[in-house]
Amino acid sequence: MKYTPRLPRTNVNVSPGSPLKDLLLMLTAATAIMVGIYIALGFAVDALAPRISYETELSIGRFMGRHPILKDAKPAPQDIQELAETIRTQSTDIPFPVQVSIRQDPQVNAFALPGGRIVLTSGILEAIESQNELAFILGHELGHIAHRDHLRALGRGLVLLTLSSLVLESGDSSGANLGKMVVLTELTFTRRQETLADEAGQDALMTVFGHVTGPEQVFSHFAKLADTNYLTRFALTHPETQARIRHLKDRALANGFPSRALVPLHPEPLPAA
């Protein structure tokens, strides 16, 4: 037998094709799957959140402990606390007491957290001028609590956190950073949720004052502060804000809710900081 030295013409042991193309394809597929899971679990959260009992919500609130937003927050003055309780007992069916806290923050904003906690920024308290506006804001946030919007948002946040830790491995720093991001995303609500919370706020005004003046003033305070913050400006020039005001007006007209003069706030509602 004669040996004829020859090298193989092609390398059968290495698959042809660019690894970059492979990477792109797999990343796209992985992203699509993750987004699909997120959307599916989001629907599951929306279906489950209204079924969570108030006792469970309270224990979730305790379990979560001190929310980062509560970090530099102080309990609200007695009159605000009492107003919130009045609205809760007369205008909603939330069976547990709510606690209002005030956060030192120049931004004009308010939040609802699981376990019946409402956080107002010192910015929003400085901006408003009447009891009615305060009642509308509290009623709006209580509406979110009554409609379990904060639980939905929390659930979605948890889904996002779980998925991200699945991908990025739990415990590493990017996972922790994503966790912080979740805290922010859990405080945003959909347009429909906001509309329903606005209606709850209007009901609260009707219960406490017998008329529904106030929401427009609240929205106008956002407008005055329009140049302070990009996000606020966005929120106000947004057609949604106008749509929300219009919706409340239409609703007042349809239900025959009257409009009367505003009740000014007590002088100095906040203890001098």
Next chain:
Amino acid sequence: MFPDYYFFLILLAVGYVTGTFFERRHFRSLERRERATMHLPIVGGKALPFDPDMAEAVAVVSGSAVISVDYFKRFLAWLKNFFGGRIKSYETLLDRARREAMLRMKELVPDADFIVGVRIETSSISKSQKNSGVSCVEAVAYGTAIRLRK
């Protein structure tokens, strides 16, 4: 959070650029050296292709090569874990290791006429700490080199 991602992307890019560069260079070197040593036949079968009395010198020879995975290859393989299929990024790695090991064995005995009973074995060298630590592959080729009486 952004610095973390930048870090990851930089590692990925560095892994891809340097990995591809060294891999291409290695493949070129393999081809050149294979051409230079292809006159020496390597035999895997059990029957000797010559009369045993003709053997003048006999030696056990072996060659081994360790090739490391780069960040890009590892990430690609990790992604492949979800979907299944051929891990192309590791195929080149193993191909390089096997051919390099075989070449080193041949280069050890330039004046041999045959290497018989040749086997190739592969093992992975890795610390099993999850996703950290070294991961690379080793290929060992061994056989019996024979020089015939002229």
